[in-house]
Amino acid sequence: MKASRLLHLLLLLQTRQRITTVELADRLEVSRRTVLRDVEALSTAGVPVYAERGRNGGIVLLPGARLNASHLEPPEMEAPSVAGLDAAQLDRLGLSAVWESAARKIAARQAAAPESPGILGLADLVLVDSTGWFADSEAAVDVSDLASTLRHRRRLRIQYRRSAENQASSRVVDPYGIVAKSGRWYLVADDQGDGRLFALERLTAYEPLAAPAALRPDETLRTRWATLKENTEKRGRVSVTVRLPENGLDLARRILGNRIHDVSDVETGWCTVIVRYPDIESVRQLLQFGDHIEILTPDAARERIRQLATVLAEKHATQAV
Structure with a gap:
């Protein structure tokens, strides 16, 4: 545990060079006294790190002292493959700690050898947030356990x-994997040979069987998802103006979002918009x-x-006292 904490401390210093003991204690989830003891242990071991007192003091790593942090552990090697997931989704997969560890090492490596001094990196300019607007979809099963x-x-x-x-039914499927799409999780699987997307908020239980999954030859999660996504977006398209x-x-x-197909006739403060839905019932949105x-x-x-508005009006009519 202490070795891991010392490595974490070094990685933090490598990216910042000077950090207050209060911030280090908060980041490492230890006391300030423990931070000072760790710094003393590193200094005794020959690492050029020391505590600087005063108003602007803190823990300092001498310039030029670099830790080789380019080697990722096997679990950390998987972190970049899920870089598009947000913090909540990483947590559901049980990858938050692994992702943070890999990100620290990558940041330390970038700090050690910046591509162009004075030029901002893409990480400072591009932020990926895969959640949908106003989305709060929860999977009914543990996503991390399912992925395992x-x-x-x-x-x-x-x-x-x-x-x-209203009731769940049982079925046997051949799974390719899971996909996070606009804040929702889906299981991609073949159901009796036909590709299906199963929303995890409606998947209430699962049980692995002894038989291996009978997957289509030369098909992967990515190719299966691409086909199912295209079919879903084309199926039963209804254009609403x-x-x-x-x-x-x-x-x-x-x-x-991408349900908007076209915008036209922008005049006198009004515009005409064409919205695409898979069916008429979706217009309730x-x-x-x-x-x-x-x-x-x-x-x-x-x-x-009109029908939906009538029902709403009736439900919200003033009640007689």
Whole structure:
């Protein structure tokens, strides 16, 4: 434990060179006294690190002293492959600590040999956040345990509830892996030979079987996902034309995302937007805009919104005292 903490301390100093004992104690989750003892131990071992007292003091690593941190441990080698996941998703996979350790080593290596002094790196300019706007989707199963189970390439017996069903049903699937898409998790698997996406918030239980997964030849998680994603986005496409205030267009882009197909006729403070859905029932999402939206076509979408609005009005009618 102490050796790991000393390495962590060195990596932090290599990226910053000077850090206060308060910050180090917080980052290492130890007391300030422990930090000072660790610094003394490193100094005794010949590492050019020392404590500098005073208002602007702290723990200092002499310039030019570099630790070779380019070697990642086997678990850390997997961290870059999931770099697109956010902190919550990494935590669900049980990779938070591994990711932080790998990130520290990579940062230390970059600090040791910057590509162009004075030029910002991409990590300072580009931030990837894979969560959807206003999304709060929770998987019903432990994602980390499921990922560990899938490493063995076995068939799974799952309990899964389809969106139109109230009860989960049992089925045996051949899994390729899991995918994080816009804040939601999906199991990619073949169900009786047909590719399927199973949303993890509706997968209530799973059991690995003895039989190996019968996967399609020359297919991988990435190729299977690409096919299923394309089919899902093309299936049952319904184009809904709506009228929005021009000043509400930015909000519409945040809420609707890539469902927006086209924007036109921006005039006198209003614009026409074409939104694509897999089915008419999905237009209920447009209720979020309240009275700031008007559905123009098709008639089926206008009627469905009218029905939903009527139900809402009845539920919120003033009650007699």
